[in-house]
Amino acid sequence: MADQNELEKQAEQVKKVSKTGLLPCPFCGSIELSGITIPVPRADEKEKKFHFIQCEHCFCTGPNRFEMKEARHLWQTRAEEA
Numbered sequence: 001m002a003d004q005n006e007l008e009k010q011a012e013q014v015k016k017v018s019k020t021g022l023l024p025c026p027f028c029g030s031i032e033l034s035g036i037t038i039p040v041p042r043a044d045e046k047e048k049k050f051h052f053i054q055c056e057h058c059f060c061t062g063p064n065r066f067e068m069k070e071a072r073h074l075w076q077t078r079a080e081e082a
């Protein structure tokens with residue numbers, strides 16, 4: 001039964017997803033996701049930082065926001081739509 005492997009793979013994925021709390025990449029389905037933080041490249045916004053979620057597999061990124069919470073939320077929304 002080929003389907004059995006597929007089910008096990010999915011179960012494994014759900015387990016990993018629940019660890020990071022993020023849905024799999026909408027483009028490649030990878031659950032190797034990282035939260036990236038970069039400083040805003042503007043002198044007048046020194047205190048601000050961008051946060052976004054990046055897929056470690058295909059290197060696509062989610063929308064960036066000043067709050068990681070918001071960036072994560074947007075990633076989830078995007079992954080659900082795909």
Ligand SMILES: [Zn+2]
Nearest residue numbers: 025028055058
């Ligand atoms: Zn990906």
